[in-house]
Each structure stands twice: as C-alpha cells, then as structure tokens.
Amino acid sequence: MAQNDNLEKKSSISAEDLARLSKEAEEEATPSSRKIIWNEFKADKAAMTSVIIIVAFILFVVIASFFIPAHDYKEVNIMSYFNKPFTPDFWLGADSSGRSIAKLLIVGSRNSIGIAIGLTFISGAFGIAYGLISGYFGGITDMIMSRIYDFMIMLPQLMFIIVLVTIIQNYNAVTLTLILSLFQWMGTSRLIRSRSLAESRKDYVAASKTSGTGNFRIIFREIMPNISSLIIVEMTLSFAANLGVETGLSFLGFGLPNGTPSLGTLMANATDPTNITQYWWTWIFAAIEIIVLCLAVSYVGQALRRAADSSQRLGME
Numbered sequence: 001m002a003q004n005d006n007l008e009k010k011s012s013i014s015a016e017d018l019a020r021l022s023k024e025a026e027e028e029a030t031p032s033s034r035k036i037i038w039n040e041f042k043a044d045k046a047a048m049t050s051v052i053i054i055v056a057f058i059l060f061v062v063i064a065s066f067f068i069p070a071h072d073y074k075e076v077n078i079m080s081y082f083n084k085p086f087t088p089d090f091w092l093g094a095d096s097s098g099r100s101i102a103k104l105l106i107v108g109s110r111n112s113i114g115i116a117i118g119l120t121f122i123s124g125a126f127g128i129a130y131g132l133i134s135g136y137f138g139g140i141t142d143m144i145m146s147r148i149y150d151f152m153i154m155l156p157q158l159m160f161i162i163v164l165v166t167i168i169q170n171y172n173a174v175t176l177t178l179i180l181s182l183f184q185w186m187g188t189s190r191l192i193r194s195r196s197l198a199e200s201r202k203d204y205v206a207a208s209k210t211s212g213t214g215n216f217r218i219i220f221r222e223i224m225p226n227i228s229s230l231i232i233v234e235m236t237l238s239f240a241a242n243l244g245v246e247t248g249l250s251f252l253g254f255g256l257p258n259g260t261p262s263l264g265t266l267m268a269n270a271t272d273p274t275n276i277t278q279y280w281w282t283w284i285f286a287a288i289e290i291i292v293l294c295l296a297v298s299y300v301g302q303a304l305r306r307a308a309d310s311s312q313r314l315g316m317e
Helices: 002-029 033-043 045-065 070-074 101-137 139-154 157-167 173-181 186-199 203-210 215-226 228-252 263-271 273-277 284-316
Strands: none
Touching: 033 045, 033 284, 045 101, 045 284, 070 101, 101 139, 101 173, 101 186, 101 215, 101 228, 101 263, 101 284, 139 186, 157 173, 157 228, 173 228, 186 215, 186 228, 203 215, 215 228, 228 263, 228 284, 263 273, 263 284
C-alpha cells in the first residue's frame, strides 16, 4: 500500500513538472508583448537612446524648474541686455529684457511638455473611447458618431482655438489644454474606430456576447486590451504632434498668456531679423530642443510600431 502511495506521489510530481515545463516552453515560443517591446528596443540603439534622452530631459526639466522662482526668470535686468552665452550667470545668454535664456528654457520646457502630456492623455482618452464605441456598435450608432466626427473635422480648428483663447479672460495652462483637447481627439478616434470595427467581428467578441457579457465590458475589457499596442503607438506619436501644436500657437502669440515662458514664446524671438542674425541664442536653443525631442519621440514611435506589428503577427500564427 505504501509503495503504491509513493508511486502516485512520483507520478503527480512528474505531471506538475511536465505542466511547468510545458508552460515555460509555450512562453518561450510566444513571448509576451512586454518582452517583444524590450527586445525591439535592445536591437534598436537609436530608439533606446531616444528613450533615455526623453526620460532624462523630462526629469531634469521638472526637477530644475522647482528651484527657479517666478520672480527670478521674470525679473527685467537692463544691465544684462542681450548678454552673450557663457557669460557669468548667463550660461545660454540673455534676452532683450536681460532675462536668463537658460532659466526661461527650463521653465518654458516644463510648461510646453506639461501641456503636451496633458493634451495627449485627455484627447487620447476621449478619442479612444469614442472610436471603440463607434466601431463596436456599428450601424446607426456608428453613422451618427461618424457624422459628428465629420462635422468637427470640417471646422477651421486653428481659427476656433484662436477665438476661444482671445475671448476667455485670465486663462492658464490648464484652460489652454482643455481648449486644445476639444479638437485634438479626432485623428485618434478615426484610427481606433477602424480597428474596433475589425475586432468586433472576431470570434472572441461573438463568444462573449453569447455568454451574456455586457457591451461596455467587452469594449473596455476585451477589445481595448487586444489593441493596446496600437494605442501605445498612437499616444506616443500624438505627444510629438501635441508639442508642436502648443509651440505653434505660442509662436503666433495665441498660446500661453503673456509673461508665461514656453518653447513657442522663445521661438517667437526668431520673428525679429536682428535676433536671427545677431542675437541667435535667444531662439536657437529652443529650436534645437524641439527638433531633438520630436526626433527622439519619432524613433520611439517607430520601435513601438515594429513591436506592435510583431505582436500582431505572433497572435495570428
């Protein structure tokens, strides 16, 4: 009897080991999305370097801006009028009011990046939800929601943003982010809608409907995780686009209020021909930063897109 018990115990252990080994082999054969992304970034040195640059720069800007009081970068000093770079107290030179370009660049970068991040999350969340619901339900729901989308995209967005910024008094970065969010969700919505239409016709959605699962649970618990790689890529690339939107508006004078620095207000110094030729430091550092950030985000987005394509191919096999 004891011998039989030992044999049963050995066989059960062997079965557990076999199941564990089978699970490990399956994980190796079909790596997770996280592992695919990590492998893609390890293989692409430019993308990995871009991630380090973006994270390090954002951390530096956020931390350094806390040590720069408002009166410090806003204070006018006519004795430091257009000081050249690398002079005492002015590493990157001074502007026409004698203010430090380095301090303006740090605080302006924090403002521009903060608006871009907030705009990406607000407009992205609404656009994703709108596209998922429109694509999943289809029919009359999709037709009505698509007509709303068509109407919104036909509006002259820049003109409406300028009018809203002009008529709203005492607005700030939060107000500007909300205004921009009214118009920046549509591209994300159309992309997610097209993918949601395809997903809603797959077998796992039909099985969930048959089992009585609620519509919104299917949308946000089943369809959305299955297109998460597409969402990550879209949000990443939208960040660079949204950074350009804020910078462009501030460059035109319809961004942040007067006296609030941003990358766009620094770039606006380039509208003066004298600044372009003689006082180049008042705008060139902001231009370089915008170019580097947008290129870095582009490299990251390309790596994420390749990882998303790899995940999709493995899922189809």
